[in-house]
Amino acid sequence: MSGPPNEETAPQPTGIVERLVRDDVDRKRFLKLAGSAGAASFGAFVLAACGSSSSSKTAATTAATTSTSASTGTGDVAIVNYALTLEYLETEFYEKVIQAGLFKGKVGSLIKDFGAQELTHVEALKGTVTKLGGTPVTKPEGKFPIENANQVAELAYTVENLGAAAYLGQAANIQNAEVLAAALAIHSVEARHAATLGTLVKKSITPDGAFAKPADMSTVLAAVKPFLA
Amino acid sequence: MAQTTEQPVDSLDPGLGEIEIKGMTRSSFILRGALAAGGLYGLGAVTPFVSAALTETGGGDVEILNFALTLEYLESDFYNVKGTSVGLSGTAKGYAKLFGEEEADHVNALSAVIKQMGATPVAKPTFVFPVTSQSSFLSLASVLENTGVGAYNGAAPSLKSKEVLAAAGGIVQIEARHAAAIDLLIGKSPTPNQGFDRPLTKAQVLAAAGPLIKK
Numbered sequence: 001m002s003g004p005p006n007e008e009t010a011p012q013p014t015g016i017v018e019r020l021v022r023d024d025v026d027r028k029r030f031l032k033l034a035g036s037a038g039a040a041s042f043g044a045f046v047l048a049a050c051g052s053s054s055s056s057k058t059a060a061t062t063a064a065t066t067s068t069s070a071s072t073g074t075g076d077v078a079i080v081n082y083a084l085t086l087e088y089l090e091t092e093f094y095e096k097v098i099q100a101g102l103f104k105g106k107v108g109s110l111i112k113d114f115g116a117q118e119l120t121h122v123e124a125l126k127g128t129v130t131k132l133g134g135t136p137v138t139k140p141e142g143k144f145p146i147e148n149a150n151q152v153a154e155l156a157y158t159v160e161n162l163g164a165a166a167y168l169g170q171a172a173n174i175q176n177a178e179v180l181a182a183a184l185a186i187h188s189v190e191a192r193h194a195a196t197l198g199t200l201v202k203k204s205i206t207p208d209g210a211f212a213k214p215a216d217m218s219t220v221l222a223a224v225k226p227f228l229a
Numbered sequence: 230m231a232q233t234t235e236q237p238v239d240s241l242d243p244g245l246g247e248i249e250i251k252g253m254t255r256s257s258f259i260l261r262g263a264l265a266a267g268g269l270y271g272l273g274a275v276t277p278f279v280s281a282a283l284t285e286t287g288g289g290d291v292e293i294l295n296f297a298l299t300l301e302y303l304e305s306d307f308y309n310v311k312g313t314s315v316g317l318s319g320t321a322k323g324y325a326k327l328f329g330e331e332e333a334d335h336v337n338a339l340s341a342v343i344k345q346m347g348a349t350p351v352a353k354p355t356f357v358f359p360v361t362s363q364s365s366f367l368s369l370a371s372v373l374e375n376t377g378v379g380a381y382n383g384a385a386p387s388l389k390s391k392e393v394l395a396a397a398g399g400i401v402q403i404e405a406r407h408a409a410a411i412d413l414l415i416g417k418s419p420t421p422n423q424g425f426d427r428p429l430t431k432a433q434v435l436a437a438a439g440p441l442i443k444k
Contacts, residue, residue, distance in 0.1 A: 110419070117424035124425070164402055171398045172391040184382045185425040187398065188405035192426075195406035196419040205410045206327070210334035212402035214395065 076179050077134030079170050082217060083183065084125040085137050086163055089227055091118040092142040093159060102149040107200065111156075114193050121186050128179060141229040153201045160194035161207060162223055165215035290393050291348040293384045296431065297397070298339040300380055302353045303438055304373055305332040311358045315366050320414060325366075328407050335400050342396060355443040367415045374408035375421060376437040377401070379429030 094115025097103070103111050126136040146152055167187035174180040191212070195205045206212075215223075308329030317325050340350040360366045381401035388394045405426070409419035429437075 113418070113420065117420060120424035168395075168398045168402060171385075172395045177386045181382070181386045181428060182425075184385055184398070184401070185422075185428065188378050188382060188401055188426040189420055189422070189424055191402040191405035192409035192419050195409040196413055198406075199410055199413055205406050206331060206403055210331035210403055211338070211396075211399040212406075214399070 074134070076174055076176050077129055077132050079174055079183075080125055080129050080132065080179060081134065081137045083167065083170070083186075084122065084129065085140060086166055086220070086224065087118055087121040087125055088137075088139045089142050089224060090159060090163060091115065091122050092139075093144050093156070093227070094118055096142075096144055096146055097152050097156070100146050100152070102146070102152055110196060114156075114160075114196075117189060117193075121189075124182065124186075128182060132176070132179070142227050143229040144227055150201065153197055154203075157194060157197035157201050157203060160190055160197055162215065162220060164190040164194050165213060166217075166220040168212055169214035169216050169220070171214075290388055290390050291343060291346055293388060294339055294343050294346075294393065295348075295351045296384070296434075297381065297400075298336065298343065298351055299354065299442075300377055300434070300438060301332055301335040301339055303356055303441060304377065305329060305336050306353075306356050307358055307370070307373060308332055311360055311366065315360055315363065317363050317366065321363050321367055324407075324410060324414070325370075328370075331403055331407070335403075338396065338400075342393065356441050357443045358441060364415075367411060370411045371408065371415060371417065372437060374404055374411055376429065376434055377404040378408055378426055380431075380434040382426055383428035383430055383434070 094111060098108075098112055098115055129136040145155070164187060167183055167190060171180065171183060171187070174183060198205045198207070308325045309332075312322075312325035312329055343350045358369060360369055378401060381397055381404060385394055385397050385401070388397060412419045412421065
């Protein structure tokens with residue numbers, strides 16, 4: 001398992017998060033499972049989803065192996081893959097924004113910095129999934145409305161706030177202490193991005209007040225749905 | 230805008246003040262090195278960060294919460310007492326008021342949680358802040374907020390209670406937001422640790438905050 005992560009060629013079971021985003025039925029089923037029995041249900045869901053998929057026997061096999069393998073649990077793999085999907089989208093968003101050349105000077109530097117940091121999150125999370133014995137999700141294809149600097153900065157503020165809330169929403173579900181520490185290290189960086197963008201668009205640095213609110217998976221997945229091509 | 234240390238961060242385009250993007254910190258150097266080494270993705274890559282967090286010796290949730298409470302007392306006093314007496318203006322004044330309210334909320338919340346757990350919240354220490362100007366106030370604010378982020382991130386994986394962990398997460402996110410806003414205001418990078426905030430050990434936190442605690 002020490003090799004580099006697979007490229008996005010083979011069918012992979014972990015388009016599941018993406019499918020959850022797209023498919024209301026899958027999402028509801030997922031939520032029912034997740035809600036009923038906590039983290040262990042992630043594994044059950046992964047198996048169920050793969051079993052019903054027409055795409056790939058390999059996928060189902062991989063998922064089965066994963067779910068039975070480690071005490072770190074499929075729960076963590078599912079959570080990290082969920083985070084990876086969000087980081088992929090953030091990375092692509094910043095790439096598109098930078099390509100559009102809407103920001104110059106110091107703001108431009110910040111945007112580039114943030115984009116580069118999201119990419120390091122992608123790399124770290126991909127590797128984490130592999131280390132946990134799972135298969136990293138495929139990179140989703142995003143679509144983002146990119147019109148002008150102000151609109152983009154507002155969107156970035158929204159996206160980063162959502163990202164921070166998404167990590168916060170999973171912290172207590174993570175089983176493995178190392179995965180938790182990594183998630184926390186990323187979580188506060190998302191918060192820094194959000195606050196910085198807040199100052200740029202003259203919105204609140206702390207929109208939730210003194211205690212940041214978590215967002216659960218269903219809320220986050222519904223919110224990112226419009227950004228999937 | 231009276232102070233020269235203030236940066237006009239409140240305009241979107243060219244008006245944004247000088248924001249120096251600092252060079253790589255030690256931790257980001259480690260990460261990049263790990264990534265560049267090839268095949269060392271994932272846990273391997275972040276291990277330099279998490280190892281510090283995981284060497285935290287338990288002591289139990291109450292001890293961690295009381296340590297956090299001490300830091301929150303410190304931040305609250307800093308903004309609410311020193312922030313008033315030092316004479317701030319403009320954005321700095323607004324930040325001190327807002328952040329001071331939020332740190333006071335953290336003090337109250339942590340005290341309540343400790344009591345709920347059947348324990349006694351630590352008493353508020355007396356603090357001394359070597360601050361005489363808006364500029365030195367903001368510099369220390371940056372240190373305190375960034376230390377707060379590292380302290381929570383370092384201690385959180387040791388928490389036994391999931392409820393306490395969730396609460397700590399809700400607080401550390403606010404510390405990170407404060408840190409970024411302050412750093413931006415004084416022309417520092419809002420992400421001093423690049424993509425991964427560095428967890429701090431209790432000893433590292435005390436090295437930063439200890440000299441401010443009089444008794």
